[in-house]
Amino acid sequence: MLSSQTYLVVIGAGPGGYAAAFLAADLGLEVTLIDKETNPGGICLYRGCIPSKALLHVAKIISDSKSAQNFGVEFSPAKIDAAKLRLWKESVVNKLTGGLGQLTKQRKIRYIQGEAVFLNSNTLSIKKSDGATEEFTFQKAILATGSRPAMIPNLPSSPHIWDSTSALRLEEIPQTMLIVGGGYIGLELGLAYHELGSKISVVEMLPGLLPGADRDLADVLARRAKTLFDQILLETKVVKLTPNSNGISVTFQGKDGKETSATFHKVLIAIGRKPNSENLGLEKTKVQLTGRGFIKINAQRQTTDPNIYAIGDVAGDPMLAHKASHEGRTAVEAIAGHKVAFEPKAIPAVVFTDPELAWCGLTETEALKQNIEVQVVKFPWAASGRALTLDRTDGLTKMIIDPKTERILGVGIVGVGAGDLIAEGVLAIEMGAVASDLKLSIHPHPTLSETIMETAENFFGQSTHIYRPKKS
Amino acid sequence: MLTDYKLPGLGENIKSGIATKVMITIGQVIKKDQPILELETDKAVLEVPSTLSGVVKEILVKAGNEVKVGQLIMKIDTSDVSGATAKAKEEKPVTTIQAASSKESEKKSSLTSASSPKEETIKAEPKFESPSTTKDVPAAPSVRRFAREIGIDISQVPGSGPAGRISMEDVKAFAKQLNTSGRSSSGAATIIAKPLPDFTKWGTIERKPMNMVRKKTSEHLAYAWSNIPHVTQFDKADITELESLRKRFAKKAEASGGKLTITAFILKVIASGLKVFPQFNASLDLFENEVIYKKYYHIGVAVDTDRGLLVPVIRDVDKKNIMQLAVELNEIAERARTKKITIEEMQGGSFTITNLGGIGGTAFTPIVNSPEVAILGLSRSMMEPVYVNNEFVPRLMLPLSLSYDHRLIDGADGARFLRWVCEAIQQPFLMDLGG
Numbered sequence: 001m002l003s004s005q006t007y008l009v010v011i012g013a014g015p016g017g018y019a020a021a022f023l024a025a026d027l028g029l030e031v032t033l034i035d036k037e038t039n040p041g042g043i044c045l046y047r048g049c050i051p052s053k054a055l056l057h058v059a060k061i062i063s064d065s066k067s068a069q070n071f072g073v074e075f076s077p078a079k080i081d082a083a084k085l086r087l088w089k090e091s092v093v094n095k096l097t098g099g100l101g102q103l104t105k106q107r108k109i110r111y112i113q114g115e116a117v118f119l120n121s122n123t124l125s126i127k128k129s130d131g132a133t134e135e136f137t138f139q140k141a142i143l144a145t146g147s148r149p150a151m152i153p154n155l156p157s158s159p160h161i162w163d164s165t166s167a168l169r170l171e172e173i174p175q176t177m178l179i180v181g182g183g184y185i186g187l188e189l190g191l192a193y194h195e196l197g198s199k200i201s202v203v204e205m206l207p208g209l210l211p212g213a214d215r216d217l218a219d220v221l222a223r224r225a226k227t228l229f230d231q232i233l234l235e236t237k238v239v240k241l242t243p244n245s246n247g248i249s250v251t252f253q254g255k256d257g258k259e260t261s262a263t264f265h266k267v268l269i270a271i272g273r274k275p276n277s278e279n280l281g282l283e284k285t286k287v288q289l290t291g292r293g294f295i296k297i298n299a300q301r302q303t304t305d306p307n308i309y310a311i312g313d314v315a316g317d318p319m320l321a322h323k324a325s326h327e328g329r330t331a332v333e334a335i336a337g338h339k340v341a342f343e344p345k346a347i348p349a350v351v352f353t354d355p356e357l358a359w360c361g362l363t364e365t366e367a368l369k370q371n372i373e374v375q376v377v378k379f380p381w382a383a384s385g386r387a388l389t390l391d392r393t394d395g396l397t398k399m400i401i402d403p404k405t406e407r408i409l410g411v412g413i414v415g416v417g418a419g420d421l422i423a424e425g426v427l428a429i430e431m432g433a434v435a436s437d438l439k440l441s442i443h444p445h446p447t448l449s450e451t452i453m454e455t456a457e458n459f460f461g462q463s464t465h466i467y468r469p470k471k472s
Numbered sequence: 473m474l475t476d477y478k479l480p481g482l483g484e485n486i487k488s489g490i491a492t493k494v495m496i497t498i499g500q501v502i503k504k505d506q507p508i509l510e511l512e513t514d515k516a517v518l519e520v521p522s523t524l525s526g527v528v529k530e531i532l533v534k535a536g537n538e539v540k541v542g543q544l545i546m547k548i549d550t551s552d553v554s555g556a557t558a559k560a561k562e563e564k565p566v567t568t569i570q571a572a573s574s575k576e577s578e579k580k581s582s583l584t585s586a587s588s589p590k591e592e593t594i595k596a597e598p599k600f601e602s603p604s605t606t607k608d609v610p611a612a613p614s615v616r617r618f619a620r621e622i623g624i625d626i627s628q629v630p631g632s633g634p635a636g637r638i639s640m641e642d643v644k645a646f647a648k649q650l651n652t653s654g655r656s657s658s659g660a661a662t663i664i665a666k667p668l669p670d671f672t673k674w675g676t677i678e679r680k681p682m683n684m685v686r687k688k689t690s691e692h693l694a695y696a697w698s699n700i701p702h703v704t705q706f707d708k709a710d711i712t713e714l715e716s717l718r719k720r721f722a723k724k725a726e727a728s729g730g731k732l733t734i735t736a737f738i739l740k741v742i743a744s745g746l747k748v749f750p751q752f753n754a755s756l757d758l759f760e761n762e763v764i765y766k767k768y769y770h771i772g773v774a775v776d777t778d779r780g781l782l783v784p785v786i787r788d789v790d791k792k793n794i795m796q797l798a799v800e801l802n803e804i805a806e807r808a809r810t811k812k813i814t815i816e817e818m819q820g821g822s823f824t825i826t827n828l829g830g831i832g833g834t835a836f837t838p839i840v841n842s843p844e845v846a847i848l849g850l851s852r853s854m855m856e857p858v859y860v861n862n863e864f865v866p867r868l869m870l871p872l873s874l875s876y877d878h879r880l881i882d883g884a885d886g887a888r889f890l891r892w893v894c895e896a897i898q899q900p901f902l903m904d905l906g907g
Contacts, residue, residue: 299603339620342603344613405635407610432610432637 006032009138014042016312016324017144025107032110039101059195118281147273147313158243174266182209184351186270217414299341300334346429350419358422361410379455383465385446397451406434435459488540489513526550611638685780696842704837709894730799743789744903772821785821849873
């Protein structure tokens with residue numbers, strides 16, 4: 001058994017882990033990066049963000065090609081070569097992960113393909129992909145082990161029950177699919193598979209889709225989803241899943257307690273994700289967990305064991321790749337002795353459905369819950385020139401503003417390209433911008449970004465393209 | 473019309489005080505300049521006058537509250553003013569000093585207690601602190617990071633931008649202000665208060681609260697001592713001739729209301745000396761890496777009072793003659809002792825003299841009065857045998873102890889300055905020969 005030492009070990013090479021390792025190398029630290037895969041990328045690149053967005057891009061093309069008939073351009077219905085689609089999706093993943101592998105080598109980071117467990121606060125045991133075991137002593141460690149799909153307890157084993165990983169494999173396009181969970185993963189995959197030809201149903205326990213988002217934003221998506229999906233069952237629970245010859249028989253329980261059943265070829269469980277904090281040997285260190293299984297950390301992302309830091313999905317909500325990479329960089333800077341803290345004022349969230357949703361900072365829902373006095377201003381995309389040229393006026397830009405100081409507290413957008421528009425909102429909040437700053441910044445015409453400027457104008461009752469005078 | 477009345481500025485570096493007495497009631501008709509609030513600050517209790525006339529409609533402070541400059545104190549209905557204008561009163565608020573109670577001392581030391589958790593532990597392992605819910609501070613990420621790097625709690629920084637937005641300059645200004653106001657800033661002076669043992673284990677004790685003067689002196693000197701690398705140089709000046717001169721003119725001074733002391737003469741010598749050695753009349757700006765040379769000559773003179781040590785400042789010493797200095801010194805020291813001195817009269821000094829000769833002692837190591845860079849201590853003059861012209865003659869020798877900030881002043885300069893002072897005392901024409 002080999003025994004080696006390293007200064008900094010990063011466990012997990014997802015967006016958090018590899019961002020941390022790369023910065024560490026750039027700062028001159030000696031780094032070892034460990035992951036199960038041949039190249040860095042983690043869930044995000046291999047089985048999450050990247051393949052799903054590639055798939056959603058294709059889904060949008062198919063959807064747009066159908067709408068084109070409204071403009072006098074008619075395409076015959078798309079013929080889908082699932083194998084070719086799968087190959088293209090895999091090529092995207094390979095290109096990105098391969099590129100990360102290159103960057104790892106360029107930075108002279110020691111990359112070990114394997115799985116690590118802690119023997120104590122200074123030693124890891126790594127089971128490598130070639131079967132050998134290697135022990136590593138380290139000065140500092142960053143845990144970036146991520147998360148996995150949460151599963152309904154006591155699930156029968158069946159190839160017809162999918163999670164996000166299986167769904168992204170694109171092994172087949174089911175005739176009918178039930179999506180359990182009306183959150184962003186379920187809806188993204190549901191819309192993608194709908195365009196590929198599946199008939200989609202969604203079941204959600206709570207009264208609305210996308211529970212984390214403000215209702216006015218979620219409703220815009222829900223309205224479109226209603227026209228595309230077979231059924232959307234809200235306030236409904238799944239009580240039983242029984243595999244049969246055709247697929248899965250599902251028993252639902254509605255709000256009124258009545259039970260109904262239906263059969264689907266595939267059932268996709270998308271009820272959330274759980275942190276990967278077990279089976280790491282953490283009990284042999286001073287690391288502590290929270291009640292929900294996240295790793296307890298301070299503002300520098302250091303755990304209760306001073307040698308060990310934790311970032312990303314395993315360290316807490318929101319479980320987002322960009323939060324992980326920023327945490328990773330903060331942890332590395334703290335390890336390098338810089339006086340830093342992870343203290344963002346706005347972490348954006350994006351749902352890559354069609355239309356997209358994106359929000360950052362304080363939501364209207366949160367403001368109400370915390371009893372914070374805010375003013376909410378909105379700009380409907382029906383009044384946006386660009387939205388009309390795209391024939392996608394199903395959109396809304398909104399801002400949550402402090403009525404006393406004019407400061408932007410939150411931004412929310414639903415509409416095509418919302419994900420690419422939200423960064424301006426993040427910058428505004430981080431910089432402490434006030435509504436006047438956005439109103440006075442020239443946004444190009446005709447673009448969707450103008451809706452942000454016009455929302456700010458609306459705060460003063462002076463939005464050019466809608467008439468809504470401020471009540472004095 | 474209801475007008476807001478906010479606490480006006482009280483002088484440099486005074487940001488707040490404790491309202492010891494509210495002198496008005498709701499419904500009372502008040503006139504401009506009428507005192508409305510008794511406020512205890514660093515070393516003085518002063519009365520805050522109203523700048524408005526009218527009827528008091530709302531009083532927003534209570535006795536015992538801490539009030540900050542700019543804070544809303546009361547609301548007055550100014551439309552209710554009677555025609556008569558207030559009589560012209562003296563500009564400075566009348567000071568009536570009372571012994572300060574220690575109750576409010578907790579609030580005042582809020583800046584000193586804002587130390588980072590690292591300072592409280594002696595071991596290398598930092599205390600684990602769960603991330604606090606990030607306070608809503610309108611500052612760009614780069615500004616927040618900068619503040620953290622220089623050890624400033626950004627939530628304390630006042631922002632000058634719209635909606636209180638905090639810029640890089642705001643952080644720098646705040647840090648500079650912390651540094652110069654003589655309060656300890658987290659990260660710089662480490663004032664680690666070790667827990668005391670239980671003294672009752674060994675006998676009876678009596679606890680007495682520290683008065684305001686003692687508290688302020690304690691903080692100020694702790695800061696000065698831990699931040700300034702002190703060197704003290706000792707020398708002696710032959711004041712035999714000076715002493716006979718002083719005796720000759722003593723009665724004349726008394727007639728003018730002054731007491732002609734050695735200090736009055738030394739003040740004049742120092743003022744001239746500071747012109748020859750400008751680095752002794754300066755301050756260090758370590759944020760900008762600059763030396764601030766003062767072109768004015770205001771010298772503080774330490775006065776022992778029953779409340780503690782106070783340092784009234786004589787302004788423009790270079791422009792006054794010794795008789796005038798003697799009169800002013802006597803008068804201001806008297807006011808310090810009888811609690812009639814104002815805060816302003818104790819601010820603005822660029823050098824300090826402390827004379828313990830009246831009590832005794834041969835030499836001592838005074839502490840530099842930060843943000844100044846030098847202080848001259850005088851001890852008791854003694855008849856000593858001095859070797860002159862192959863024989864010992866009795867001469868009256870005055871011991872001088874000069875402490876200075878070695879960051880700015882080197883040993884050679886210290887020695888040169890002190891030697892110059894001694895020689896100028898012995899041969900006053902040196903003062904006008906330009907050194």
